[in-house]
Every structure is written in structure tokens, then in C-alpha cells.
Amino acid sequence: MQLTFDELGTPLRDTTFVIVDLETTGAPPAPDGITEIGAVKVRGGEVLGEFATLVDPGSVIPPQIVALTGITTAMVRAAPRIQEVLPAFLEFAAGSVLVAHNAGFDVGFLRTACQGHGYAWPRPPVVCTLRLARRVLAGQETRGFRLATLARLFGAATMPTHRALDDARATVDVLHALLERVGSVGVHSLEELLDYLPEVTPAQRRKRGLAANLPERPGVYLFRGPGDEVLYVGTARNLRRRVRQYFTGSDTRGRIREMVGLAERVDSVECAHALEAQVRELRLLAAHRPAYNRRSKNPRKAWWVALTDEPFPRLSVVRQPRDGVLGPFTSQARAKVAADTLAGATGLRTCTQRIPATGADATPCVLAELGRCGAPCAGRQTVEQYAPAVRQIADLIVGTDNAALHAANRQVEQLATGQHFEQAARRRDELATLLRGVERAHRLAALAAVPELIGAAPDGAGGWEFAVIRYGRLASAGVARRGVAPMPVVDALVASAETVLPGPGPLRGAGAEETGLLLRWLIQPGVRLVRTEVPWAEPAHGAGGWRPWLERVATASTLEHVG
Structure with a gap:
């Protein structure tokens, strides 16, 4: 050609x-x-x-x-x-x-x-x-x-x-x-x-014209197939240049070549800046589940740790968030580790028996009667005696107290003092998994609790990129180029922003991925808060104070792996 x-x-x-x-x-x-x-x-x-x-x-x-x-x-x-x-x-x-x-x-x-x-x-x-x-x-x-x-x-x-x-x-x-x-x-x-450099098929070269009319602006592109179905979704800072790369063979993955061979046209959604493009990509992936995006075949599932609703509650791993849960965790395995670590630190039972309360001083559990259960409640604890462990979990979830974390760390130190180093290292890594989950949970929940927050990031050319965030979701995005007064742009963005109503759960109905994406953008160097409807703050007794400990653990784990 x-x-x-x-x-x-x-x-x-x-x-x-x-x-x-x-x-x-x-x-x-x-x-x-x-x-x-x-x-x-x-x-x-x-x-x-x-x-x-x-x-x-x-x-x-x-x-x-x-x-x-x-x-x-x-x-x-x-x-x-x-x-x-x-x-x-x-x-x-x-x-x-x-x-x-x-x-x-x-x-x-x-x-x-x-x-x-x-x-x-x-x-x-x-x-x-x-x-x-x-x-x-x-x-x-x-x-x-x-x-x-x-x-x-x-x-x-x-x-x-x-x-x-x-x-x-x-x-x-x-x-x-x-x-x-x-x-x-x-x-x-x-x-x-x-x-x-790559092997370029004739079919790929023939389809370069699909990128001809795309704008040279940031945004999201959608490859569509013969039945107008969405085959693939991606983001780009320059839509035309990025899409043209698919027809030069720079991506050698077999599934992408197959996708390009099926594509009949490429649609695009222009965005104000890269953050808006990333958010729109997340939403389009969820809406279309395109066959050639790996994240569609293996979506990032969120898992939560919750107390069961019974007189002697235990911790369980659930898929649906609700008020009073801890998370999100990025995998079921991490959520299970966090739940087991918390239970071990607080004395919460781990058996799956459904145990009703039938009086002030007895627990009618068959396993306990037979002497085949070592759970705390098996020792004929009352609900009131069991309550402090439950309260520690609840306080950690909302960030009012982190006694459960200190209890878990004491167990690690006791194992190390007793020279049970392998067990101590395993418990240390389990506590680190719990801490990272608690920190993420508190940070995401803190942002999702804010009715409206406006952030501004320098665009690298003397202007500003704005994001209006409501309850952990992007409600509006725009830019003020160099020489343009920023505040009138902010006012216009707020006036035209999407209405967001809070939902249930710690993230107020927002998706964990989107809220996490917005959080990472907000804490980048150079990003400023223009204004916020209520203070944006993390819990004083969350996992924030444990960051130096986590850094030491990461260093120790790396050295152990190298060794």
C-alpha cells in the first residue's frame, strides 16, 4: 500500500x-x-x-x-x-x-x-x-x-x-x-x-484509514466489529497517534492482531484530560465487557470482610459491600488473610457454626458440648463477655481505634522473641496484608464520604486540569489553559457536573476502582484542592501511623526474597 x-x-x-x-x-x-x-x-x-x-x-x-x-x-x-x-x-x-x-x-x-x-x-x-x-x-x-x-x-x-x-x-x-x-x-x-520491527500483516496495513479522522486529543477509543459490537476499549493522550499504532504492528499480542482483523471502525470519546479518559474507560469496560480486553474477561473483583449477623459473630468474606464492612480487597485470598489475622488478634471465633444466644450464661453449641471446639465462645462465654472482641473489629473498621492491630503485632513480636522466626515472618506478612487493606479501606471511604471536592493538577504548560468529585465518583472534568482565568472554569464545571446520590456501603455506592483512581490522582505531587464541601480527612486511628512499619516490612521481605 x-x-x-x-x-x-x-x-x-x-x-x-x-x-x-x-x-x-x-x-x-x-x-x-x-x-x-x-x-x-x-x-x-x-x-x-x-x-x-x-x-x-x-x-x-x-x-x-x-x-x-x-x-x-x-x-x-x-x-x-x-x-x-x-x-x-x-x-x-x-x-x-x-x-x-x-x-x-x-x-x-x-x-x-x-x-x-x-x-x-x-x-x-x-x-x-x-x-x-x-x-x-x-x-x-x-x-x-x-x-x-x-x-x-x-x-x-x-x-x-x-x-x-x-x-x-x-x-x-x-x-x-x-x-x-x-x-x-x-x-x-x-x-x-x-x-x-514487528511483523505487520497486510490486513493491519489496509486498516490504517480507520484512524484518519480521529482527533489528536486525549480520550477513549472503541474498536467495533462487524455487528457494531465493542471489541476493545483503550485510552490515549493522542487518540489518532495511539490508534494508528495498532496498524503498524507495534503490539505483537496475538489477540490484539485478531481484534484488529475483525475491526470495522473506531469510535472515540474526547476527554478533557487523562484522568477523565481513565474513568470513562473503566465505565465503558463495565458497560460493554469487550471480548478483547483482559480486564473484561478477568474483571477486578472487590472482596469485603464483614461480621456475621448473630449473637456470637465471626468474620466472613463477602462480595457485596454494606455498611460496617472492611475493604475492598483486590482478591478473595487477601480478604481471607485479613479476616483470619483479625480473628486471631481479637479472639473472635472462626468456626462456621450458627450459634444463637439462649440465656445469660450458656451457649448451646453441640461441638462445645462434645469438647470438639476451641473457639472463644465454646468456653461458655456470654454474649457480653464476647462483645469486646466484636467491638475491637467494629472500631477498626470505622477508624476510631486500632487496638486489634497492636494485638496482632504483639503476637508477631512474641513469636520472634521465642525464636520462632518462620512463624513470625509469616504472621508479619499476614499483618502487612491486613494493614494495607485497612489503609486502603479508610482512604477510599474518606474520599467517598465527601459530597463534593474539586481538585486541580498542573497541565505542564502553565494551565490547570480540573476534576469535580462527588461521593468518590468523577462528576465533571475540564481544563483552563495558560492565560485563562481558572475560577470561572471551575464554576462552569460545578454547574454542569453530574448529580451523584450517595448509595449504601462504605464507598457510598461508588466503584472501588474509580474511587481508587481518583484518590491516586489527588495525592500526586502538585495537585491542589480548590475547595471541598466538607473536610476530607482520614481516621486518626487508622493504619496511617503504620506506614513506617509497612516500609520496613517491605524492605525485609525483599531482602528475604533476594537471599
Whole structure:
């Protein structure tokens, strides 16, 4: 299919590439997992600049990583943290094509660092020299595709040393050698290179016109099939550019290729900014359950921990929220761990017998009569004697007291003091699961309790992005560009906002995913509260005070896993 003039693209000789390499702590991508960044900016074969710095990850670098890279904890102690380095690196790489060997690894760490520290990931075009080499080189030319192997094959001026700048310099020479190879098969522009990397089917190329009339604005796109059914839903900062990527083969997943083959048209919903697009995506996924979205086949289910309604209540895991429940938990297993930990800390019974109250001093339980039950109520407790345990649970759920958490921690400390270290570690991790659930429950419930809250985030160009949030749901969204008075925009958004009536349960009827998305947006660095109808506050006796403890547990768990 012949390209139109607007699709001929940027010649490779005029394309600016930033070749980057990272050294990390070795863990999966995390906001503070980078220990060194090295990058080289090139265009037309000429080096335009270099960027290199050590980065303090704020944690101990594992011994095997020290042995591999030579970067020690002492070396990075005086280095800047990643949140200080990111602005400079993003400016250095702005407007360029990112290149890395095994780019998914390096880009994954950079993207996670941006997300974790409140920086917008610019979504640059990415070229992976590992994938390009596998596509270009015949099997008999090389025994492998490691960077060191390719550097030797192409006679690179710098050999890789597992230090970021040296490896980036070696990747520059590998990239140039590979670009010479693809030039012989007619790849002369950036767009042709991005098309060449994956295998692109003729059917995909023929459907590029489906993106032609989409706006270059943020929003949600919907691929529709032959029967007008919604096949796939996604979000984009630039709808036209994102949808066109589906027809260049940049996504190699088989189900996505199959989806593109079935698609007959692409609809779009323009949004004021990325937050609105993400919320609308959630709602459209719930409404259409598109066949090719994994989240439609495996929706994120919310689970809750609730006290049963009986004289001697126990904790059960339920699917439907109601007043007086704890959650949401992202899996049934986590909810079960939280319930068991709470029961063990407070002395609540765990048996599933239905036990009615039949007097002031007796519990008619067959298992108790036979001596086959060790539950607290089996010792012929009265309802009044059992009540303190129930009250501890109820107080923790609403955040008025966290004695149950301290009781659970004392059990961990007693096991550790008694040198039962494996049991102590297991109980510690179970308590951490409970604490994370309690913290999330209180934070989401606090936001869902506010009738109206207006937040504002800087748009990066001197303007503001606004969100009107009512009872944990997005009611309106808009922007005030640089030079536009913001408050009249806010007033207009409030006047036109969706009416939201509170529902039952701790989240007032809102969905846990949507409220969580709004919460994460609100607590980003730089986001401001314009106004709120009532104070937005978390419980004083919730899990907030346990965050340092959770950080220590996360560090300990990581070191145990590495060990």
C-alpha cells in the first residue's frame, strides 16, 4: 500500500535517538529501583550529548547486583534520588526516540519511576536493539543477541561493562550497524523502522484509514466489529497517534492482531484530560465487557470482610459491600488473610457454626458440648463477655481505634522473641496484608464520604486540569489553559457536573476502582484542592501511623526474597 505524503515520516538521518541504559537494584520495576542512568543523544551518526549519573535507590543494593555492576551502597549514598534526576533526564530525552537493548526492561523502570514520583511519562517512540537484531541478523551470523555479543560482532568502540554509560555507548554502535542493515531493505524513515520491527500483516496495513479522522486529543477509543459490537476499549493522550499504532504492528499480542482483523471502525470519546479518559474507560469496560480486553474477561473483583449477623459473630468474606464492612480487597485470598489475622488478634471465633444466644450464661453449641471446639465462645462465654472482641473489629473498621492491630503485632513480636522466626515472618506478612487493606479501606471511604471536592493538577504548560468529585465518583472534568482565568472554569464545571446520590456501603455506592483512581490522582505531587464541601480527612486511628512499619516490612521481605 503506497504511503501518502503525510505518512512518509521522518528520515532516519534526521531522527534524534537517545540511547539509554540503566543499572538497577535487580528487583521488578519499582519507583526507586534505579541505581545509575547513562544515555547518549545522537542524530545522523553524530553524538549530540551524554547524560550520566548514579542514583540513590534509598535501600541496600543486594550483594549479587554489587558483584555484577560494581555499584555499592556506599557509592550511591551521596547521589541524588530518582525524583531529582528524572526532570533532567526527561528534558535531555524530550522529543527523541528512546533506544535500549531489551528496551522493555529499561523503559519499564523509567515509566514506573515517573508514575511513582508524579511525573508524566511522555510515551516516546521506542526502538529495542535486541528485537531489531533478532529481526535483522541471520542465525549463522551470531551465537546470541546479548549486547556484548553484538558489540563484538560489529566492532563497537566501547565494550559493555555493566555500567550504564559504557553500555549506552556500546548500544549506539550496535544501533548504527543495524540501521545500515535495514537500509538495504528499504527502511529509511522512523515510521518505516517502527513498522519493520514487528511483523505487520497486510490486513493491519489496509486498516490504517480507520484512524484518519480521529482527533489528536486525549480520550477513549472503541474498536467495533462487524455487528457494531465493542471489541476493545483503550485510552490515549493522542487518540489518532495511539490508534494508528495498532496498524503498524507495534503490539505483537496475538489477540490484539485478531481484534484488529475483525475491526470495522473506531469510535472515540474526547476527554478533557487523562484522568477523565481513565474513568470513562473503566465505565465503558463495565458497560460493554469487550471480548478483547483482559480486564473484561478477568474483571477486578472487590472482596469485603464483614461480621456475621448473630449473637456470637465471626468474620466472613463477602462480595457485596454494606455498611460496617472492611475493604475492598483486590482478591478473595487477601480478604481471607485479613479476616483470619483479625480473628486471631481479637479472639473472635472462626468456626462456621450458627450459634444463637439462649440465656445469660450458656451457649448451646453441640461441638462445645462434645469438647470438639476451641473457639472463644465454646468456653461458655456470654454474649457480653464476647462483645469486646466484636467491638475491637467494629472500631477498626470505622477508624476510631486500632487496638486489634497492636494485638496482632504483639503476637508477631512474641513469636520472634521465642525464636520462632518462620512463624513470625509469616504472621508479619499476614499483618502487612491486613494493614494495607485497612489503609486502603479508610482512604477510599474518606474520599467517598465527601459530597463534593474539586481538585486541580498542573497541565505542564502553565494551565490547570480540573476534576469535580462527588461521593468518590468523577462528576465533571475540564481544563483552563495558560492565560485563562481558572475560577470561572471551575464554576462552569460545578454547574454542569453530574448529580451523584450517595448509595449504601462504605464507598457510598461508588466503584472501588474509580474511587481508587481518583484518590491516586489527588495525592500526586502538585495537585491542589480548590475547595471541598466538607473536610476530607482520614481516621486518626487508622493504619496511617503504620506506614513506617509497612516500609520496613517491605524492605525485609525483599531482602528475604533476594537471599
